[in-house]
Amino acid sequence: MTRGSQRERDRERAAARKPGAKGPQDGLTPEQRRERDKKALEEKAAKKAQQSAAGGGGTSTDSKNKAAGGGGGKN
Known part of the structure; x- marks a missing residue:
C-alpha cells in the first residue's frame, strides 16, 4: 500500500470517528x-x-531573572 x-484512509477513519466535525x-x-478574539485580547x-x-x-520571567541576580551574562 502506498503512503498516499x-x-x-486514515483521514476517512478519523472523519468517521468525529461525525460532522468540519x-x-x-x-x-x-x-x-x-471580533470575539480581539475583545478577549483587549x-x-x-x-x-x-x-x-x-x-x-x-x-x-524577566523580572524573576533580574530579581535573582543570576544569569548567563558575561562577567
Whole structure:
C-alpha cells in the first residue's frame, strides 16, 4: 500500500470517528470570531496593564531573572 492511500484512509477513519466535525464548532463567521478574539485580547491586555500598574505580581520571567541576580551574562 502506498503512503498516499494510507493517509487518505486514515483521514476517512478519523472523519468517521468525529461525525460532522468540519471546521470550528462555535457556529461563528470568521468576522465574528475575529471580533470575539480581539475583545478577549483587549481584555487580557487591560488586565495585565492593571496588574503592572498595581505593583506587579505578573508572571514575567524577566523580572524573576533580574530579581535573582543570576544569569548567563558575561562577567
